[in-house]
Structure formats: C-alpha cells, structure tokens
Amino acid sequence: MQPDGSEPLPLSRQIDQLAEQCVKCGLCLPHCPTYQADLTENESPRGRIALLQALANGQLDAGEKLREHIDHCLLCRRCERVCPSGVQYGRLFDLGQQLLEQDRRPGRAARLGLALVTRPRWLRRLGRLIVLTQRSGLTGLARRLGLGRLSPWLRRGLTLPPLPWPRPFQARYPAYGTRQGQVALFTGCISAAADHTTLHDTLEVLRHFGYEVVIPPTQQCCGALHAHSGQQDRANALATQNRDAFTGPFDAVIVTATGCAAQLREMQPGAPVRDAVSFIAAQPWPETLQLHGGEETVAVHEPCSAQNVLRNSDDSYRLLQRIPGLTVIPLADNATCCGAAGSYLLRYPLFADQLRQHKLEAIAQQKPDRVVTTNIGCALHLQSGLIEQHDRRPVLHPLTLLREYIEGTL
Ligand code: SF4
Ligand code: SF4
Incomplete structure (x- = not known):
C-alpha cells in the first residue's frame, strides 16, 4: 500500500x-x-x-x-x-x-552480514572481540603471517584501524549552558560497533551547542544494505521500527554517517533527519564557545552519499573553516568513489582497492596532516589503506576534529 x-x-x-x-x-x-x-x-x-x-x-x-x-x-x-x-x-x-x-537467494556471507547489522548485541560483541584481538597483538600476528589471503572478509578485518572499546550510551545527555532544544542521535549498526568515537564526539558537540541528546533504545539499522540487495520488505520493516523509535518532540534526528542519513531520509520523507555536520554548521555559534587555534592541514574526503544524495559536502568545509589556523583542502578527485560503497569492498575487493589507490596517492601527494570524512564506511576503507602503506595519518569525522579544538586537547 x-x-x-x-x-x-x-x-x-x-x-x-x-x-x-x-x-x-x-x-x-x-x-x-x-x-x-x-x-x-x-x-x-x-x-x-x-x-x-x-x-x-x-x-x-x-x-x-x-x-x-x-x-x-x-x-x-x-x-x-x-x-x-x-x-x-x-x-x-x-x-x-x-x-x-525474486528468484535467487542471497549467498551465505550476504545473509550473515544482513542478519548481523540488525542485531546490535551481536555487533557490540563483535566490536569487543575485534578490539580484544587488536590489543592482544593477535591481529598484527595474523597480518604478518599473511592470513588475510584466506578471504576478503578476513583481510578487511586484519587491516581495520585500532577500534575504540564500545562504550554504553546513557538514555539522555543534558545540554551544556542555555538549552536550545532536544535532538535524537541515530547510532547505526557499524557505527555503534566500530565508531563510538564519532558518536560520543558528536553528542558532546551537540551539547556544547545547547542541545539535549536522547538515544532512543529501540532504534535499528537504517536498512540501506537490505534495500540495495533487494530485501525491500526487510528495509521497510526497519524503517517502520525507526519511525516508531524516533517519534518524539525532537528538533532533529542526527545521523553521523551520510550513507545512513541518505537512506533514512529517502525512506522517511518529511522526517527531520539531519546529517550531524550540516546540523551543526547551520546553528548560530554559541557566544561562550571558544575554539583553540591550530596549525595543520586537513583534507576533506567527500563521500558519494554526501555529494550525490544529500548534496551537503560544502557543510564540512564551512564548519571546519571556523577553526583558527586550520587549512582545509578538498582531497583531489573527490568526485570519484573511494570503493567502500557499503558491502562492495567485501564483494569486489580488487576493484574497491583499485579505486582506493587513487585516494591514497592523492593523500601522499597533498600531504595533509589528517583526513576527514562524514561516512564511516569510507573512513574505515581509507584508514585501512593507509595502514597497509604504513602511513600513520588518521582519518576521522569532522565533528571529532571540531571537538578536539573545543576541548583544547591538541
Ligand atoms: S544516458 Fe545517463 S545521463 Fe543520459 S538520460 Fe540516461 S541516465 Fe541520464
Ligand atoms: S557505478 Fe556507475 S552506474 Fe553505478 S551508481 Fe555509480 S555512476 Fe551510476
């Protein structure tokens, strides 16, 4: 209907x-x-x-x-x-x-992946397992033994950047200073398991801008992977669950990954879904919020979901240019996909790496101190490529960078 x-x-x-x-x-x-x-x-x-x-x-x-x-x-x-x-x-x-x-069943690996992203408890356990193997040195050992050759999934797992320990969320976080409103934070599936840093930094930035942040506990994966693999009924069911979870007096539903924001917006036209960077960039700057200056060059990798669906890439530049002393440059050839593309990097690892190689060469040539991007898939893919090349440059979310300058931790 x-x-x-x-x-x-x-x-x-x-x-x-x-x-x-x-x-x-x-x-x-x-x-x-x-x-x-x-x-x-x-x-x-x-x-x-x-x-x-x-x-x-x-x-x-x-x-x-x-x-x-x-x-x-x-x-x-x-x-x-x-x-x-x-x-x-x-x-x-x-x-x-x-x-x-209609007349083919997804393969076993695809079925496992699609099941995993809708089970937050499994994902959290997997996230913790990855952190433990990384910290114990097992990941490095397996990488040196060349075990990544056994399967593309294993190879991706072994070249993941060091992940933060998944920290639990409170139900709500009060605003700092004068309260401007209340927003809900979408935590996603992969982000909730592998990108706690971005989620916690985003909610801290929102609080500095006067927003109370609520984490609805019954929220689900955005359903993008299901929709793009022909599982539309499942994608619709996830959209309904999210619609119910995010019903409330929220000024906006804040999403840190542009891939998820694009899917949520297309599945729920009219819902106040906002990319986190765009939301903050549109806010009046709080009088009490001071930024510390810094001398560094940051390259912006623009995800396809930001350029071609949300069309909000400019907001990352607008926001970061507020940081005194920061030089913000676009990563060369931003118009071309980095190859992450949801599950593409697992299904077609050779072509995904070929596309990524152009980005790694651009980074080597432009020599930024750090790279920022608004999509977790792109961030993990680029960071893994840099690790494989023994390049220690970090890839992070623009709001993680902004938070560092607010808090003066540089
Ligand atoms: S060929 Fe490409 S650009 Fe031309 S109408 Fe078709 S989709 Fe659009
Ligand atoms: S890979 Fe080609 S056909 Fe597919 S979405 Fe990108 S531009 Fe379009």
Whole structure:
C-alpha cells in the first residue's frame, strides 16, 4: 500500500516507467567508475538501465552475466547527479535488485552480514572481540603471517584501524549552558560497533551547542544494505521500527554517517533527519564557545552519499573553516568513489582497492596532516589503506576534529 492508500504498480511496471526517463544521451558515462574501468556499455549507467528495463519487460532473462553487470555497480549515484533528464538511478537500482532477488537467494556471507547489522548485541560483541584481538597483538600476528589471503572478509578485518572499546550510551545527555532544544542521535549498526568515537564526539558537540541528546533504545539499522540487495520488505520493516523509535518532540534526528542519513531520509520523507555536520554548521555559534587555534592541514574526503544524495559536502568545509589556523583542502578527485560503497569492498575487493589507490596517492601527494570524512564506511576503507602503506595519518569525522579544538586537547 502506498502512503496515499493506493496500490503500488507491479515491480516490472515501476522499473519500466523509471527507465523510460533515460533518453540514452550518454552524458553520465564519463562519470561512472565502472564504465571508466571497463569501457563497455553494460558496465555503464545507460547500459544497466537498459538491462533492467529489458529484464522487467521480459526481453532478457536474469542470467549470471546480467546479474554481474548490475552487481558491479557501486551505487555511488554519480550518474544520477549529472543526469540532465533526472533519471532516478538509485531507485531504479533498488527495484532491479528486488526483481532479481525474486528468484535467487542471497549467498551465505550476504545473509550473515544482513542478519548481523540488525542485531546490535551481536555487533557490540563483535566490536569487543575485534578490539580484544587488536590489543592482544593477535591481529598484527595474523597480518604478518599473511592470513588475510584466506578471504576478503578476513583481510578487511586484519587491516581495520585500532577500534575504540564500545562504550554504553546513557538514555539522555543534558545540554551544556542555555538549552536550545532536544535532538535524537541515530547510532547505526557499524557505527555503534566500530565508531563510538564519532558518536560520543558528536553528542558532546551537540551539547556544547545547547542541545539535549536522547538515544532512543529501540532504534535499528537504517536498512540501506537490505534495500540495495533487494530485501525491500526487510528495509521497510526497519524503517517502520525507526519511525516508531524516533517519534518524539525532537528538533532533529542526527545521523553521523551520510550513507545512513541518505537512506533514512529517502525512506522517511518529511522526517527531520539531519546529517550531524550540516546540523551543526547551520546553528548560530554559541557566544561562550571558544575554539583553540591550530596549525595543520586537513583534507576533506567527500563521500558519494554526501555529494550525490544529500548534496551537503560544502557543510564540512564551512564548519571546519571556523577553526583558527586550520587549512582545509578538498582531497583531489573527490568526485570519484573511494570503493567502500557499503558491502562492495567485501564483494569486489580488487576493484574497491583499485579505486582506493587513487585516494591514497592523492593523500601522499597533498600531504595533509589528517583526513576527514562524514561516512564511516569510507573512513574505515581509507584508514585501512593507509595502514597497509604504513602511513600513520588518521582519518576521522569532522565533528571529532571540531571537538578536539573545543576541548583544547591538541
Ligand atoms: S541516465 Fe541520464 S545521463 Fe545517463 S544516458 Fe540516461 S538520460 Fe543520459
Ligand atoms: S551508481 Fe555509480 S557505478 Fe553505478 S552506474 Fe551510476 S555512476 Fe556507475
């Protein structure tokens, strides 16, 4: 049932309607990373749209080759950003995956991953296990023994940056100084297990800006991974659970990862979902809030979800330029995906690393002291690459950086 009470069109009809908007001009092709790598039509946005339309109309079967061309897509949505006809590629892709999933079951690894992200207790345990193995030296030993060659999952796990111990959250945190309002913080799945630093720093910054921060306990994963792998029913169920969890007198639902913010916003149009950096950048600066100056250069990596969906990349620059003495530069070739792309870095590790290599070369050339980015997936992917190259530069969230300057810990 649609929000207006009408029955939705059949899946194949929806795909056909969206694909009809493509006028086959090809202007998106030079912007597509998979087309740039392969230079074949089926690895381009226009080619994928045509494949999905032919599948929906029964002109093509869902063979292995077709599935591969669709699965190779990073879902960076650069094509959507540059398309003059306004083709909703992201929506079309999710519907296409739904159609393909009707007669295939996700593989065991995919099923495990999708189950894991909706089980916060399992994720917390996994987060603690990773921290313990990192601190005991086992991770380093396994890396030196080359055990990462056994599977891409293991290799990713062994090159993770040192993770913070997952700290429990209080139900609410009072504002510092004059209270401006109340916000809810979305803690996410991977962020809650592996990015406690960003979550705690964000809530501290919000408190400094006069906001009481509430952590709704029944919130769930944003459902992006489910939607992009054809599990739309599960994604809808998670959206409903989040809608209930975030019902309250909140001025905003604050999200620290732009990938999750994009999904939550698209699943709940009209809900006050705000990217954390954009929310803070739009606030009047509190009179009592002083920043300490610093001499360093920070490069901004702009996630695809920020550039092509939320379209809020400028907010990171606007906010960080408030820090006296800080030089803020864009990472070269920001328009191209870093290769993290949700579960892509596990499914296609070679291409994910190839894309990341361009970013690592840009970092080596531009020589920033630190790199900031607003998406946890990109941050972990880039940081792992730097670790593999024995480069100790940190990759962190802009609000972690801002908090350091507020607190004067540099
Ligand atoms: S998706 Fe847009 S830019 Fe790409 S070929 Fe179709 S109409 Fe042109
Ligand atoms: S989403 Fe990205 S990878 Fe996929 S077709 Fe569009 S530009 Fe290419």
